[in-house]
Amino acid sequence: MKRRFALRTLLASPALWAQELTPVATDLAGEPRLRFFSRIEFTKLEELAKTIVPAVNGQPGAMEAGAPMFLDFLLSRSLSGDRRAYRSGLAGTVDLSELERPWKYGSKSFAHRLKEDLIRATFNSREANANRRGGGVGQYWKAFD
Amino acid sequence: MPKTFSAVIVGSGASGGMAAWVLTRAGIDCCVLEAGPLVDFERQRELRPVYELPFRGFGTPGRFPHVTQASEFDENLWLDEKQNPYSHPANDPYFWVRIRMAGGKMNRWGRASWRLSDLEFKARDHDGFGENWPVEYATLAPYYSRVEPMFKVQGRNEGLPQLPDGVLLEDGSPDSPANARFIAAAAKRGIRITKPRRATGTLASSLNLLLPDAAATGKLTLVPNAIAREIAFDAKTGRVNGIHYLDRRSKRDFFIGAKAVVLGASTLETVRLLLNSASPRWPQGLGNASGTLGRYLFDQIYVKNVVQALVPEARASRQGRSQTGGAGYICRFRNVEKSEKLPFLRGYTYDFGSGGAVNPRYIPKYGEPLMREIADLGSASFSLTTMGEVLPRYENRASIHPTLKDDWGIPALHIEHRYTANERAMAKDSMEVASELCRDAGFEILEAHSQMVPPGESIHELGGCRMGADRKTSMLDQWQQSHEIPNLFAMDGSTFVTGGAQNPTLTILALAMRSSERLAERMKSGEL
Numbered sequence: 001m002k003r004r005f006a007l008r009t010l011l012a013s014p015a016l017w018a019q020e021l022t023p024v025a026t027d028l029a030g031e032p033r034l035r036f037f038s039r040i041e042f043t044k045l046e047e048l049a050k051t052i053v054p055a056v057n058g059q060p061g062a063m064e065a066g067a068p069m070f071l072d073f074l075l076s077r078s079l080s081g082d083r084r085a086y087r088s089g090l091a092g093t094v095d096l097s098e099l100e101r102p103w104k105y106g107s108k109s110f111a112h113r114l115k116e117d118l119i120r121a122t123f124n125s126r127e128a129n130a131n132r133r134g135g136g137v138g139q140y141w142k143a144f145d
Numbered sequence: 146m147p148k149t150f151s152a153v154i155v156g157s158g159a160s161g162g163m164a165a166w167v168l169t170r171a172g173i174d175c176c177v178l179e180a181g182p183l184v185d186f187e188r189q190r191e192l193r194p195v196y197e198l199p200f201r202g203f204g205t206p207g208r209f210p211h212v213t214q215a216s217e218f219d220e221n222l223w224l225d226e227k228q229n230p231y232s233h234p235a236n237d238p239y240f241w242v243r244i245r246m247a248g249g250k251m252n253r254w255g256r257a258s259w260r261l262s263d264l265e266f267k268a269r270d271h272d273g274f275g276e277n278w279p280v281e282y283a284t285l286a287p288y289y290s291r292v293e294p295m296f297k298v299q300g301r302n303e304g305l306p307q308l309p310d311g312v313l314l315e316d317g318s319p320d321s322p323a324n325a326r327f328i329a330a331a332a333k334r335g336i337r338i339t340k341p342r343r344a345t346g347t348l349a350s351s352l353n354l355l356l357p358d359a360a361a362t363g364k365l366t367l368v369p370n371a372i373a374r375e376i377a378f379d380a381k382t383g384r385v386n387g388i389h390y391l392d393r394r395s396k397r398d399f400f401i402g403a404k405a406v407v408l409g410a411s412t413l414e415t416v417r418l419l420l421n422s423a424s425p426r427w428p429q430g431l432g433n434a435s436g437t438l439g440r441y442l443f444d445q446i447y448v449k450n451v452v453q454a455l456v457p458e459a460r461a462s463r464q465g466r467s468q469t470g471g472a473g474y475i476c477r478f479r480n481v482e483k484s485e486k487l488p489f490l491r492g493y494t495y496d497f498g499s500g501g502a503v504n505p506r507y508i509p510k511y512g513e514p515l516m517r518e519i520a521d522l523g524s525a526s527f528s529l530t531t532m533g534e535v536l537p538r539y540e541n542r543a544s545i546h547p548t549l550k551d552d553w554g555i556p557a558l559h560i561e562h563r564y565t566a567n568e569r570a571m572a573k574d575s576m577e578v579a580s581e582l583c584r585d586a587g588f589e590i591l592e593a594h595s596q597m598v599p600p601g602e603s604i605h606e607l608g609g610c611r612m613g614a615d616r617k618t619s620m621l622d623q624w625q626q627s628h629e630i631p632n633l634f635a636m637d638g639s640t641f642v643t644g645g646a647q648n649p650t651l652t653i654l655a656l657a658m659r660s661s662e663r664l665a666e667r668m669k670s671g672e673l
Contacts, residue, residue, distance in 0.1 A: 025197075056516040070201060078206040099511040105450075105594035112506065115515075119505050120203065126196040138218040140193040144182050144246075145394075 027126070032069050035076035036083070041090045042068065048094060053118045062118045065125035071117060085110060149402030150176040150366065151668060153388050154409055155373045155418065158249020159650050160637040160657040161409030162351025162359075167661035168407075169364035173668055176401060177356075178371040178390055180410075181245030184252075186348075193218070211240040213602060222246075222253070228552040232559045239560040240601040241413060247369050248352030249411065250604065251650070256343040257496075258298040259647035260289050260309040264481065264492075265534075268643045271483060272490050275537050278642045279614040279623035280656075282309065288655035296349055298651070300342030307492075308339070308476045308647075316340040321470040323456045323499045323527060323586075328473065330585035336578075337476045341496070370394060374555050376406055376422040376431055376633070384632045385431070391553045405632040405664065405673060408610075409657065412442075412638040413543055416609040417558050419635075420545045432627040435617055439544055441537040441608045442560070445646055446493070446568050446597045448531035452579040453507050454588035456499060459525035466524045469500035475529075477646060479574065489570040493533030494646045495579060501526045507591040527588050531575035532646045535600075536567055537608050562600035572597050605649055610639035625660040632673055636660055 034042060045068045055061035062068065075083055089110030098111040122128055129136070152168050154161045157179040168175050195202040198217045208226075209215040215223045224243035233239040244250045264271060266278040266285075286309065293312045301317075302310035318340070320328060328338045347353065359365040370393035377387040377400070387402040408415040416439050422431040430438040459465035479485065479492035503522040510518055541562045549557040576595040583590055600606075613619025616628035625640050627633040636657040638649055667673040 052511045052515070054513055054516065056513050057520075059516070061516075074200060074203055074206065077200075082206070096511060099515075100509050102509050102592060103506045105592060105596055115511060116506050117203075121201055124195045124201040124203075126194075129194055129196055137192050137194050138216070139190045140198070141190055141219045141221040143221045144184070144189075 032066075032073060034069075034072055036072045037075070037086075037090075041087075042072065044090050045071070048096075048114060049118055051096065052099070052115050053122050060122065060125070060127040062122045065122040065127045067118050067121035067125065070121045070125070074121075085113060089114065148400075149387070149404070150174050151403075152176070152405045152407055152664075153178065153401055153403035154407045155388065156180075156249060156409035156411060156414070156637065157247050157356060157367065158251050158351050158409060158411065158637075159254075159653045161407070162248070162251070162355035163654050163657035164407045164409055164634075164636055164661045164664075165359040165365055166355040167658055168665055169359040169362040171662075171665035171669065172362075172364065173665055174364045174366070175359070176366040176368060176403070177359075178373055178388060178401070179245075179247050179249075179367065179369045180372045180393065180414075181247065181369065182393070183247040183367070183369040211238070211601070212242050213240070213598070214242060214604070229557075230549055230551060231557050232546050232549055234561055237561065237563050238599045239562050240599045241558075241560065241606070242601065242604045243411070243414075247356065247367065248350045251350040252348070252352060254350070254650055255648065256345075256349055257648035258293065258296065258300075258311075258342050258344050258651040260311060261285075261645050261647055261652050262307050262309050264307050264477070265643045265645040265647075268491070272480065274490055276611075276613055276615075276618065276642055279612050279619075284623075285652070285655050285659065288659045289651065292651060292654045292658060295354060296344035296651075296654075297346045298342060299340075299345050301340040303337060303339050303476065305337060305476055307481050311342065313342065314345065318471065320473075321468065321499060323459060323469045323588075324471050324473060324497075327497070327499075327527070327582060327586040327588075330582050331475065333585070334582070336478045336582070338473050339476060341472050341474055371399070372553055372555070373410065373418055374398070374421070374553070376418060378422065378424055378426065378431060378630070380424070380426050383630065385630055391555075393553075396553055403632075405634065405668065407661075407664070408633075408635040408639075409637045412606045412609055413558060413560070415635050415637055415639040416442075416543050417545070417556075419610060420543075421556055432620060432629040432633055434629050435619060437611065437618060437620055439609050440539050440542045441611050441642075442541045442543055442562055442606065443535040443537045443608050443641075443644060444562075444600055445535055445603045445605045445644060446531065446533040446564065446572055447603045448533075448572050448575060448595055448597055450528050450592070451495070451531045451572075451576050451595065452529050452583050452593045453503070453591045454527045454583045455503055455522055455525045455591060456527050456588055457525075459499075460521050461523055461525075462521050469524050469527065471500070472496065472498040479571075487570075487574070489567045489574065490536065491534035491567075491571070492646065493531050493571055493575050495529045495531055495575070497527070497529040499527040500524050503591065527583065529579045529583075531572060531579070532603070532648075533568065533571045533575065534644060534646050535564070537611075537643060538565070541600075543609055560601070564597060564600060568597060569595075605638075605644065607638045607641040607644045607649060610635050611642050612640050613642065624663045625656065626664075634660065634664060
């Protein structure tokens with residue numbers, strides 16, 4: 001009887017525990033480690049990030065949003081075509097003047113690709129959303145059983 | 146539970162749901178086999194901030210190579226491409242976009258609800274290409290008029306022959322100043338614009354508007370997680386007599402008996418099921434005496450953001466936030482008259498909308514100037530998307546792959562669908578016209594292009610099991626009944642002969658209503 005009671009108490013309790021504990025999100029607790037870029041590539045990426053998406057008017061830029069480190073994680077999980085685009089893009093000189101010319105549909109320009117990725121990684125970051133500029137909240141679909 | 150039903154319906158979306166709605170209300174006991182789960186939307190979804198998603202909204206890399214519509218929020222909604230593979234020629238991609246759940250793709254449809262006209266039903270009479278439908282507009286009009294109120298379609302009637310009026314909730318909303326300028330620019334060229342025509346109300350799907358009514362009759366047996374594998378054919382009687390299906394989770398094999406079979410599995414799944422139901426009597430696929438099963442596959446071309454413009458007056462720095470807002474639809478204006486001499490057959494329409502932010506990719510700046518421009522263009526966007534008719538061609542087809550199978554061991558499809566010079570010329574014309582209209586309206590064009598998305602991406606795949614007056618060139622008659630097997634019906638998009646540029650769901654619903662009523666009459670009279 002006692003055992004059954006204890007089991008019932010355990011099953012009924014998670015909500016109570018959750019109220020008493022204040023967990024910290026993994027990305028707030030620790031520092032991510034480089035997984036994809038070399039140190040040289042990453043330094044170059046950070047310079048580009050500062051230049052292309054800077055902080056303006058108190059809104060976080062790519063650096064404040066941790067966008068380069070996020071892209072490192074994303075690319076560590078990406079398909080080979082995407083990984084190659086970044087490797088070869090960062091190996092050469094990134095011509096930023098391309099970004100002052102109109103984007104064309106189907107463009108293969110690495111500079112344009114980098115700009116889009118940096119903006120998305122920045123605007124969808126926790127830091128940008130704290131300032132209410134970010135990608136906001138959406139209806140998340142859980143997996144079917 | 147009985148093991149034989151008067152009707153077994155495969156699929157619970159627009160066509161399967163409508164068939165169940167009509168047949169059960171006529172007192173006919175129906176079993177609906179749905180390949181996906183029955184989903185409680187409240188339990189299945191929750192609000193999450195984008196930064197809590199593992200990939201910040203970029204999506205899980207490589208998960209959906211063919212579903213551009215999938216976002217990281219709804220990745221679990223779309224059919225898994227690894228579990229459910231298909232193939233296409235290496236250089237001719239086909240984007241097959243699928244959802245499996247009770248209610249089908251209607252759970253996520255765009256709700257645009259246009260009628261087809263005799264420009265589509267009698268297309269051959271108009272320009273000599275392809276075939277006419279075995280029904281004309283006047284035949285289907287009464288059914289459109291019943292479906293529109295069920296789905297609370299809102300819009301504005303224009304009295305145009307190419308876009309028949311409907312039974313609509315009147316959209317009397319005013320146009321924003323930017324849209325009004327655009328509409329005036331189009332009117333100068335004789336191009337008519339109307340309000341979007343959309344189903345309204347919560348969900349507006351088979352799941353909440355058709356299946357509950359069917360269930361209330363006590364005549365509906367809904368079986369989720371039942372993946373149809375093969376239609377059983379009795380060579381002695383020349384009729385079908387049931388469906389073999391597999392449980393989605395256990396993969397266990399079952400059989401259910403049917404006096405009539407109605408396919409509403411979606412265009413390509415219906416074709417696949419018929420091809421996979423080949424037998425010594427029907428070696429090319431069930432009921433395929435004409436050799437047309439899987440052929441004359443088509444969809445609609447989409448040129449997404451054919452023109453992306455900005456409305457200068459709507460810049461925040463000009464206090465222009467009230468200048469933009471709202472959407473519209475440009476009615477077909479090409480080849481409406483037989484006398485037009487254009488480098489392509491048929492025609493196209495556009496959806497357009499103003500307001501909202503201009504995507505930063507279109508802003509030719511970086512650094513601080515880019516950040517300031519993004520803020521200034523927060524509601525200055527104006528863009529159009531082209532939707533155009535695709536000619537049904539014999540060469541465009543779905544067939545069974547010789548070796549590829551899905552996770553349930555069911556042979557998969559190989560889909561060959563190429564656009565031709567006709568579609569390319571249409572796309573180019575649509576870019577030129579849209580550019581002219583934007584310039585006339587005083588908008589600044591940021592980008593214009595004529596590159597169509599790959600076949601399939603519009604999610605308006607049609608044909609493959611088409612209707613026709615001639616049994617030598619079609620699979621089904623005007624009642625969506627097999628020419629060869631009297632108790633076999635298909636009622637989804639696979640049955641279309643042409644598709645126009647209009648979103649097809651309203652026509653699927655109207656056709657399924659008409660054919661199901663006829664089926665009910667024949668079942669009750671004992672004819673079937």
